[in-house]
Amino acid sequence: MAAGLALALGVAALLPALVGSDNMARAAIGHVLDEETEEFSVAKATDAALRTRALERLGIALPGHIGQVRYEGPCPFGGRTAYHIVLDTSYGKATLLLMPENPLASRVMTSARGLSAVAVPAQGGSIAVVASSKSAAAGIERLLKLSASSS
Numbered sequence: 001m002a003a004g005l006a007l008a009l010g011v012a013a014l015l016p017a018l019v020g021s022d023n024m025a026r027a028a029i030g031h032v033l034d035e036e037t038e039e040f041s042v043a044k045a046t047d048a049a050l051r052t053r054a055l056e057r058l059g060i061a062l063p064g065h066i067g068q069v070r071y072e073g074p075c076p077f078g079g080r081t082a083y084h085i086v087l088d089t090s091y092g093k094a095t096l097l098l099m100p101e102n103p104l105a106s107r108v109m110t111s112a113r114g115l116s117a118v119a120v121p122a123q124g125g126s127i128a129v130v131a132s133s134k135s136a137a138a139g140i141e142r143l144l145k146l147s148a149s150s151s
Contacts, residue, residue, distance in 0.1 A: 024078065024102065025110040025117040028128035031077055032095050033113055039075055039084065046073045054083035057100040059123030063147040066140065067094070078102060091136035096144075100125035109134055 051072055055061055067089035075084040075097075083098040104126040109118040116134040118141050120127050127144065131137040 022108050022110055022119075024104065024126065025108055025119040025128060026112050027078060028095070028097050028117045028119065028130050029110075029112050029115045031075075031097065032115060032130045035075070036071075036084075036086065036095065039073065040071055050074060051083060051085070051098075054098040054100055057123070058098055058125050058127060060127070060144050060148040063143055066143050066147075087140075089131075089136075089140060091139050092132050094136065094140050095128075095130040096140075097128040097130070098125070099127065102126050109137065
């Protein structure tokens with residue numbers, strides 16, 4: 001019986017990484033719409049080293065030409081801590097959720113509640129990009145990948 005329970009718990013722990021990417025993208029949209037404004041209102045001074053560590057753990061860099069950072073800081077997301085970055089980009093406002101401890105099996109894009117999100121696997125975790133359209137989210141994703149490959 002204990003072995004069965006351990007197996008069930010192990011499968012439950014792996015399930016989000018195997019099939020949860022659509023759920024993660026939808027959760028990122030929900031986070032932006034339901035919690036982002038509150039995060040702005042209680043924002044404290046952030047440590048740039050936190051962003052650097054999150055980016056390094058995921059194997060990416062934030063290219064200077066991606067846009068202006070409007071907000072950044074750690075935030076609770078999916079029972080873990082994500083690093084939340086809000087940008088003004090050439091595509092419009094965009095949110096990045098850097099999740100070094102949340103691996104994904106594959107890339108997925110979804111739309112809900114008037115926004116689009118792409119969740120992508122990254123070295124040791126995942127990244128979600130939330131923007132006004134699928135093309136904007138994909139464009140920002142490309143900037144991040146170009147940055148990672150040129151690092």
